[in-house]
Amino acid sequence: MAITDRRTATLALAHALSAAERGLPVIPLTARKLPALPSPHRNDDHRSTCRGACGLPGHGVHDATTDPAAVRALFAAAPWATGYGIACGRPPHHLIGIDLDVDAADGSDSAASLRRLALHHLFTIPPTVVVLTPSGGRHIWLTGPPGVPVPNSASRLAPGIDIRGTGGYLVGPGSVTAHGRYRVAPGTADLPPAPCPRALLRLLIPPARRPARAGRTDRGRGLVRFVLAAREGERNARLFWAACRAYEHGYGDALADALTHAAVRTGLTEQEARATIASAACLTTAAPDEPWGLSGGSRP
Template sequence: MATINRQATTLALAHALSAAERGLAVIPLSRTKLPALRSPHRDDPTATPCHGECGRFGHGVYDASIEPRRIRELFAAAPWATGYGIACGLEPHHLIGIDLDTKTGTDSSAALRELALRHLFTIPETVVIMTPSGGRHLWLSGPPDVVVPNSAGRLAPGIDIRGAGGYLVGPGSRTEHGVYSTAPGTAHLAPARCPRALLRLLQPPPRAHHPTPSSAGQHGQGLVQFVLAAHEGQRNTRLFWAACRAYENGLTPALVAPLVDAAVHTGLTEREARATIASAARMTGHCP
């Protein structure tokens, strides 16, 4: 049974409410940095995909809210929470987190500087969160029509990306290893706009592949199956990746309807699915 630290929970709630005032949707976290509320469907293998439509708590970032009353209800349901998570990819900031880790033994900050020099961008002045292990989280704001997926080490060793379906541990959160804090001089800042060159790097890498007519059908069906296999928190990301591959390989528009149907089957609405596919079209230089 989780140990309840009333003072830590009260402080976490206060910090979460403060973040919500800035337009950042939040959820309670446990000391392990995981969502404090477990899925209400975890013991039902036949449960259909749910993003909170059931009305109960325990759907991860889909519970995230900026409404003070709902946030208080979330924390009341998780009195063992000692921190809070900030959902990425949501309005109004469409937050993207650049997680510069120190656990890999590599200099992730130097790796980011090298990427910036190579691809001709600079990291603007923005919110910086210090982690208990000595790492840093840089907060950036993305455009509303671009879905940035989560990734670990794809840009460079020690650099993880928190995008749509992910969350960042908020400053003031207490974990097993210490407290997250805002770097001096950055608390008053809003998340800065993500440089366009960096945004391109954050998208799934394109594959230069031109299928033959005989292989196109199999490849298209594989993309549909890839979307159908999505779990909670992966649906938008998998659909976006599959749609990008479809546009790059000349499989659209015939594949749009099957991809939409697959996404709806996993729990997305048709409107969400079509918006994600349109974003993939724009990112790959096609007209939605």
């Protein structure tokens, strides 16, 4: 299916601008659902560390913006774009995408798997935006709390269920791909993204472990190495997980500087790293009746 006509590109920009008006940061995508602009660092040593600080476009999800002028500039630089991506985990919505794939390799029913998880863990998916994919799948839009990065995953929750979190993006409704158009499910277009049920949020975040005996400095070194091994799109999630483990084992404050320096080496700013570590410290010391430090919102 050739998708090169000017009308498709114009509609993609219009849909992206509409999303940006709702506070959803966007980037242009190709018909293959990939960021439309090539990296300006593809031939140098900064391709894996620069997150847009150079001021040039082409940093994938890090280019995502809600500024109309910036959105127009991105699409003007990529006239071949046929759709747009919506960055997850970014303020003000801190979007989390539940991607239900009907074409799972093992033939599983991802929607049925989500229903079983909901019954087992006692949560319900609230009324929210749902986007229908050309393959017959669906994207469920939920929002997360600030300072709690949700990692991206593929079939970790259940076969055929992918999670789009911090560092990831969802294909926006109105986008045209090589397989067809993404569209909002009837009856959900006017809904705001709903808060993620707390029981589901606990499944999406790396699980906590019971505190171990103190004095294991080798454990701290392992957590630092874990952060240093982070790839683009998983830096915040790895840092958050490592910091949670450090605080649970009783040496979070002692390891905070080492974790911060490791995160900065992977491409995060010191401010971002400190904020993530502070969130981990807060969450691991939450009251028993408020798991993960969450309060307010509807109970599952």
